[in-house]
Structures are given as structure tokens and as C-alpha cells.
Amino acid sequence: MATYSHSKICCFEQCPLKYKFQYIDKIKTDIEQTVEAFLGSMVHETLEKLYTDLKFQKVMSLDELLEFYNDLWQKNWNDAIVIVKKGYEKENYRRMGEKFITDYYNHYYPFNQGKVLGLETTEFVDLNDEYKFHVRIDRLNEADEGVYEVHDYKTGGYLPEQAAVDEDKQLAMYSLWVLRTFGNVKKVKLIWHYLAFDKELVSERTNDQIMDLRRETIQRIKKIEAAKEFPPNVSRLCDWCQFRPICPQFKHLYKIEDMKPEEYLEDDGVKLVNKYAEMQEKIKDLSEELEKVRERLIEFAKKEDVDVVFGSDIKASVSSYESFSFPSKNQRKEFNEIVKKIGLWDELAVVDTYELAKKIKNKELHEELIKILEKFIEKKKTDMIRISRSMNNNNNC
Ligand code: SF4
Known part of the structure; x- marks a missing residue:
């Protein structure tokens, strides 16, 4: 049975090439982690420690918890961790983590909001006979008899709107596992802790919505499995991609970045x-x-x-000739009807091959239709150069 996680599916949808590097070729790069991911993992481990101790009836003091966090930070920090945002240093991020933990601690102390059933779970839920989905819940709580809470800690600097969490797929999929695992489920609350804002966002799904999401997730996986090409998709997320040094979109930049100006101009x-x-x-x-x-x-x-x-x-x-102008493409409905009516359509109308190619490329046509047309279509690669300003180049030459 193939296993998929939310991050694996999102990786493909964000950039198929990144997916190929990470999950098919399994390439290890020198850049193993960004500082944002490191901060996230340190804060998650610290909150896990807080709740693990609670299971043993030990309530850590805030000072103890911060000491644990700082120790963890020192022990795990390494020089391969990348700071992408200009003007900020390791220390800024460490202090951010301290602030997140302090606010969280003061907000929820003495942490008696329900019973903790699981921390950083590594469970799986079957989607069908072929696929299973990785369920990694930061904290699973039972608030009341049959009322379950899936808690997720977010350390990013972006607070989404309620509508966005109501559309979220990750925690919603986890509620499928909760439904199947526990017999007495009355309600599954999905709770995001946006630690940078000391704010909770809460959402719920109906059983029908969860079943629809299961079907949709299977379709998303099938699309990944059917992929034959893995093109790069450049977006602002590239700044945090560990594959930039080997990605064809950035490889040359990496080659010239450390060159001296005289070497650089000779490239x-x-x-x-x-x-x-x-x-x-x-x-x-x-x-x-x-x-x-x-x-x-x-x-x-x-x-x-x-x-x-x-x-x-x-x-x-120098000569002049008479030319005609016709209604534009979007305003030709009536004109086309007249041409058909007067019997000139078959003689004059031609297929808009540009639009057809666009539809095939964007996968807007059913595969069966493409198969019928295939014998008339010759596929070829066309090389193209587009010049634009590069913001990444520090060599002002
Ligand atoms: S750098 Fe951007 S385009 Fe290249 S693999 Fe990473 S996400 Fe994709």
C-alpha cells in the first residue's frame, strides 16, 4: 500500500520537480533545513515535552520549559540551516520561539483543557485498498466524552482567515482517522494554534465533507501517480526550497554567486x-x-x-490597399451564425489550433478526445528565451 502525507501531496502541487527530487530521486542536499522549519521543530518538541511531563503529573514551570527549549536549540543548531530573510539572524528566530512558548504557557496554564490522548502521532488511515494517509497530529485531546480535538501548532508569521481554515485539508483528513479509531465520536474539533499571534482558530467538518475529502485526496494521489513529467514551478516558495542548487531554475545562479567579479564576467x-x-x-x-x-x-x-x-x-x-476589419474573436457569435446560415462556414472556418494546443497542454480535454486527435498532432519542443530582471544577483555587474 502506498503511503501519502499531506506534505507529500502538497509538495507535488507546489512544484512537481521538487516532488521528484524529494520523493522519487530521494536527493539529499547540503541545505537540509531552513531556519523557519528548524524553529518550528524546536517549538513542537518543546510543547511535546510539556504535555509528556503532564502525563506523568509533572507541570513544568515556564523557566524549566524555556531552558529545555534553549538547550534543544543549542544542541541541534548547525551551519547547514539557512536563513533566507535578509536582515535577521539566528538569535532573532531563537527569541521568537521563546516568545511563542511563553505566550502559549501563560494562555493555557495549568493545561487542564481535556485529556491528552496522543502527541506527535505516527498513525495511518486507509483511504482505499491502494493508499494510506499519514496522520501526524501534534496533540490529540478528548475535551469531553466523545468530543475530540485535533490540535496543530503553527509557528509561521501568517494568520489565515477563518474561511481558509474551514477549507483546510490536512486536519480534516486527520478527523477521518479519529472517526474510524474511536467508537464514541460525537464531534471532532480542528484547532490551530497560531503561536506568533497567540490565537486559536477552530473549525469542524461534517461526515459527508470528510468522505468527500477522502475521495478528493484519492484523486489528487492518482494525479501524482499518473505524472510522467515533473516540470519546475517557480513561486515565492522557491526561496525556501532546499533543491535550489540543483534546480535548473537556479543552478546557474549558484554557480556564479560566489565568483569574484572578474571571474563572473568571464562566465x-x-x-x-x-x-x-x-x-x-x-x-x-x-x-x-x-x-x-x-x-x-x-x-x-x-x-x-x-x-x-x-x-x-x-x-x-509605396502603395495602399483596401483592408477589412471583422468583429473581434469574443464578439463573433452573431457573425459566425450568419456565416453558417449563408452556407460559407464549411468553406471558411478553420480550427483555432492555438486554443486547441492550449487546451491539450492544460489538460482541459478528456484523454479519449486527445487520443482521437493524436494522429494529427506532432509534438515538438520549442526553445524560447525570455529576458527579465533577476533580483537574486548580488554581483552588480
Ligand atoms: S527551486 Fe522552486 S522550481 Fe526549483 S525545485 Fe525548488 S520549488 Fe521547484
Whole structure:
């Protein structure tokens, strides 16, 4: 049975190439963790310790808990941890963690809100005969007889709206496991602790919603399993991706980043892209100039009442012809109907192959339809260059 987790499915949806690096090729990189992930894991372990001790009837003091957190931080910190955001240091993040834990402690002390049934669970729930889903609940509580709570700690700096947590799939899937595991379930409350804001967000799902989500999750998994190509998807999340040094979208940047300016300017890639951009700029300027000369030439021919204007050993013929303009593509409904009515449609209408290609590429057509059309379609790779400003390049050359 194949196992999927929320993060595994999201990884594919965020960037198929990242998914391939992480879950298919299982590549280990030098960049093992970002500071945000490290902070999250230190805070999670600290809160786990707090609740583990409670099971043994030991209520840690805030000082003890912070000491535990700081010890953990010191022991686990390593130089491969990356700080992406400019202007902040390791110490800023460590203190953030202290603040999260202090606020949480003061908010929930003496931690008697229900019975703790599980911490950082490693359970699985079957989705069907083929797939199972990893259930990792930060803390599972029974608040009242049959009222279960799935608690999740968030250490990020973003507080979502209620509507977003009402749509959340991760904890909602965990409630499927709760429903199947415990016999007396009256209610499953999903509770997110946004530690940076000292705020709780709470949501619930109906049984029907959970069953729909199970089906939807199976479909999302099937899409992953059917994937034959794993293209990169550049987004702001790339800043936190550990595969940047091997990703074709950033590999060259990594190669040149540490070069001295003189080495850097000798890099073939740097030279070529600079040349290409410079020439493109020149072509743009020249085209604008050409258009101006063209307009002046036409004006000249009209003013002089001539059809041909002579240069040194060349001549320009200036002529005008009648052209027609038709309704734009979006406003052709009525026009198309008339063309059909007067019997010209079969003779004149052509398939919009640009739109068709777009539909095939975006997987908007049913596979059966694509199969029928396949013998008429030749697939080829077209190379393309697009020039844009790079914000990552510190070498201001
Ligand atoms: S850097 Fe961005 S595009 Fe490249 S693998 Fe990572 S997430 Fe995907």
C-alpha cells in the first residue's frame, strides 16, 4: 500500500520537480533545513515535552520549559540551516520561539483543557485498498466524552482567515482517522494554534465533507501517480526550497554567486545573456525608429503624389490597399451564425489550433478526445528565451 502525507501531496502541487527530487530521486542536499522549519521543530518538541511531563503529573514551570527549549536549540543548531530573510539572524528566530512558548504557557496554564490522548502521532488511515494517509497530529485531546480535538501548532508569521481554515485539508483528513479509531465520536474539533499571534482558530467538518475529502485526496494521489513529467514551478516558495542548487531554475545562479567579479564576467552564461539582452534592446530601439521612418516615407509619397521614392541605389514602392476589419474573436457569435446560415462556414472556418494546443497542454480535454486527435498532432519542443530582471544577483555587474 502506498503511503501519502499531506506534505507529500502538497509538495507535488507546489512544484512537481521538487516532488521528484524529494520523493522519487530521494536527493539529499547540503541545505537540509531552513531556519523557519528548524524553529518550528524546536517549538513542537518543546510543547511535546510539556504535555509528556503532564502525563506523568509533572507541570513544568515556564523557566524549566524555556531552558529545555534553549538547550534543544543549542544542541541541534548547525551551519547547514539557512536563513533566507535578509536582515535577521539566528538569535532573532531563537527569541521568537521563546516568545511563542511563553505566550502559549501563560494562555493555557495549568493545561487542564481535556485529556491528552496522543502527541506527535505516527498513525495511518486507509483511504482505499491502494493508499494510506499519514496522520501526524501534534496533540490529540478528548475535551469531553466523545468530543475530540485535533490540535496543530503553527509557528509561521501568517494568520489565515477563518474561511481558509474551514477549507483546510490536512486536519480534516486527520478527523477521518479519529472517526474510524474511536467508537464514541460525537464531534471532532480542528484547532490551530497560531503561536506568533497567540490565537486559536477552530473549525469542524461534517461526515459527508470528510468522505468527500477522502475521495478528493484519492484523486489528487492518482494525479501524482499518473505524472510522467515533473516540470519546475517557480513561486515565492522557491526561496525556501532546499533543491535550489540543483534546480535548473537556479543552478546557474549558484554557480556564479560566489565568483569574484572578474571571474563572473568571464562566465559564458553571463556573457551570453548580457549580449542577448543588449541586442534585444537595440532591436527594440531600431524597430521604433524604423516605424517612424516608415510613417514619414508614406507621408512624403502622399505629399509628393508619387508611388515610388528613389534612394541612392534602392527604391521604395509605396502603395495602399483596401483592408477589412471583422468583429473581434469574443464578439463573433452573431457573425459566425450568419456565416453558417449563408452556407460559407464549411468553406471558411478553420480550427483555432492555438486554443486547441492550449487546451491539450492544460489538460482541459478528456484523454479519449486527445487520443482521437493524436494522429494529427506532432509534438515538438520549442526553445524560447525570455529576458527579465533577476533580483537574486548580488554581483552588480
Ligand atoms: S527551486 Fe522552486 S522550481 Fe526549483 S525545485 Fe525548488 S520549488 Fe521547484
